[in-house]
Amino acid sequence: MFNHRHYVPILKWKMGEYQALSRLAAPVKDRITPLVEIPPVGFDFETQTNKESADDHLGDFGKRLKSKWQARPCFVDLKHLPAATRCAGGRHCVDVLFQTARAEGCAAIPVVSFANDAAFLAAVATVARQDRRGVCLRLSLPDFDRLNLQADIENLLRSMADGYGECDLVVDLGTPTYVPIAIMVTIMQTLMARVPMLNQWRTVTIAGTSFPNSVANIAAPYQLLPRHEWQAYRAFIATLGHETRIPTFGDYVVAHPDLVELDMRMIKPFAKLRYTITDHWHVARGTPVRTHGFGQYQQMCATLVRLPYFSGRAFSAGDAYIEDCAAGTATTGNLSTWVWVSTNRHLTKVVDDLAIAHGLSIAAE
Template sequence: MTGASSGIGRGVALALAGKGVRVIAAARRIDALDSLASESGGRITALKLDVTDVGTRLAAHWRNRPLLLDCSHILDEHGRERMPVWLGRMISDARAKRAMLIPSARLSDPSEAELHAFKSFVDSSVGAAFALLLASGDLADIAVVPRIRHCLDRLGTTAGECVLVIDFSDADLSLPEFAEPVIRYGVELVQELGSWRKIVFQGTGFPEKNPAEDGGCQTVRRSEWAAWKHVVATDPTMLAHLTFGDYAADCAKMTTGKGGVAIRHLRYTCDEDWLVQRGRKLGRSDKTIMSAVCQAIVGSGHFSGASFSAADAQIWALANGVGGAGTATTWRQLNTTHHITTVVSNLVEMRGGVIKSGPAPAAQLQLAV
C-alpha cells in the first residue's frame, strides 16, 4: 500500500492489519512508516519508496527546460547524512531523462558538509549551476552578502552562473507602494555580488485558509502581482534584472498528512484577483457540485474562454455537464494550468509581446473534453 505513512492510507493499513492482513506499507517518510509498523504489532512491513522516480515525473512534463528543485523540503525526509547518495541518484536520473534539474536550497539551510555535497551536482550546462533561495527577512541581516558569497565559494561557482530567488511570501505585499522600495533594495543589494544568471521575485497573497464560504464566492487580491507591477512601473529597467514568480493559486505553506475531505472549489486567476468559487455541499454528488462551480465561473464575467487553456476548456465542458467531476488533484491541475497561462500571458504583454490565441475549439471537441 502506497501513501501509508499518514491520513487515510495509514488508517486503512492499520485496519487491514487489525483483521490479520499482512501489509507492506510504502511511503517516503521512513520514520512514520516505522512508527506505523510498531503500532501494528509487526503485521505491517515498512518499505521506503525510492526517490529516483522524481526524474521520470519531471521528464514527463518538463523535458529539456531548466527547473529548480527546492531541496529544503526533502533534506530531512531522506536524510541529510546520506544526501550525496540519494540526491546524486535523483539528479543523475532526472538529467539522464532530459529533465534539466537544478538543485536549490535556502540560504539558512545547508551546513558546510551539505554545501560540499551540493558542489558535486553543480553544472551550469543545464541552465544554471545552482539556485539559492533567500527569504525577504534575510535582507535585514547586515551579513547577508558575505553569507551568500560564502555559499557561492563553497559551491565553486559564481553569481553569474546561479539563480537567486528572493521569496517575499513572509512579507506584507498588500500595499504595493510600500513593498516596491523593499523589493528594489533586495535586488540592488544582491547585485553587489555581480550579475546573476537570473533573479526571481517570488511571493503570494493567497490565504492559508479557504476564504470562500460554503456555496459562496470570494475574490482575493493578487498582491504579489500588484507589487511586481508597481516595481516595473516605477523602474522599467527592473525587467532586465528581475523575473516574476509565485506559488500559483496557493499560499506558501506546505502541509501534508492531515487527510480529510477535500473542499469542492476552484481558484480562478483573473488579471488582478483570484476568484475562489466554492461548491455547496447539501449531500449532492461531486459531479453536481463541480458543475455548479464551473457554471458560476463561466458566468462570472471573468472567464477567459474555452480556447484560453486546456483547463478553461475542461471548465467550460463541466459547466455544460460533460465529463466527470474529477478529484482534488484534477481541481488543483485546473487551478494551476489556468493560472500559469494567465501569468505568462500577462508577462509577455508587459514586455510588449503578443501571444496569439488558438482557434476556438468546435462545440463537439469541447464536449469531448
C-alpha cells in the same frame, strides 16, 4: 538564461501540479522555468510510519520530470526533506534525485539556501560539477539582515559555481503583508538594492504570494480575492529606470506556501474552484466532497463560464475542462483534478499577463 519577460512559478511536485505543467501549450511552456519543491515522504497516520522509503519517494523523479516537462530547465528544491534524510547505502538524497534526472536527460538545476547544512551543500557542489548547469540561490526575507550578505553569498556558492554568471537568484518574499502596495514597493526596492552584483547573476527573480492559507471562510457562491503580489510587482517595475535590471516575476500559483501533513481520516475537504483573472482570483467554495460528492463542481463551473471574465475553452487546457464540466461532457473528477485545472489556468494567465505588461506577443516569438 531568461529575463523579466519570463515567469518562475513555485510548485509542489505533486500530481495536480505536474499535470498542470504537462498540459500547457508549448508557447506557454517556453516562457516558464518552474521552481519545483519536492514534498516530504508521506506519513501514514494509521500505522504511524512513513508511507515509503526515501529511495521509493525520489526514485521516479527523473522519469516523471522527463514525461511532464521534457528537457526544459527547472529549479529543484529539496527544502521539505529533513536534513538527515538518506537513501540506500547512505547516499544523500540530492545525489539520488539528480542522478535520476541526469539519466533521463533532464535540465534540473539544484536550489540552495542558507538553511542547508554542510552535507547538503557538498552534495549540490558534486551535482553542479557533474551537470555544469550552475545552481539557484533562494534568499528569504531574514537573509537580508545578514551584516555581510555579499561575503556570505560568495562563501556559500564558491564550491558550486564559477561566479555569479553561473547562478540564478530567487528572492522569495514568502507571504508578506502586501497592503499598502506603496509600502511593499518600497520594501522591494530596498531588498533589490541589497542584492550584490545585481547585473551579474544569470537570472534574478522576485517571488511571493498573497494567496490565503485557507479558503474556509469564502462566502458562497464565490468571492474575488486580490492578487496583491501581481499588483505589487507591476507597481514595483514601474519605478525602475531604463538602465535598471528588471527582476522576473514569481509566485506560488494558486496555493499557500506552507506544507501541512493532514490526516485524511479526520478532515472533510471542501469542493473549491480557483480561477485566476486580472488582478484577482475567483474562488468558489462548495460543501464537503465526502458527504456531498464532486457533482457540485458542475454547478460551480456553470456559474463561472457565465461570468464576463471567463476566457473560453481556447485559452488553456484548464479553461477547456471547466467549460466541458459545466456542459456535463467532462467528469467532475477528484481533488487532484481541480488542482491541475486551477494551476494550468493560472500558469497560462500569468504568462499572458506578463506579455501584456511588457508589450509582447507570445505568438511572435
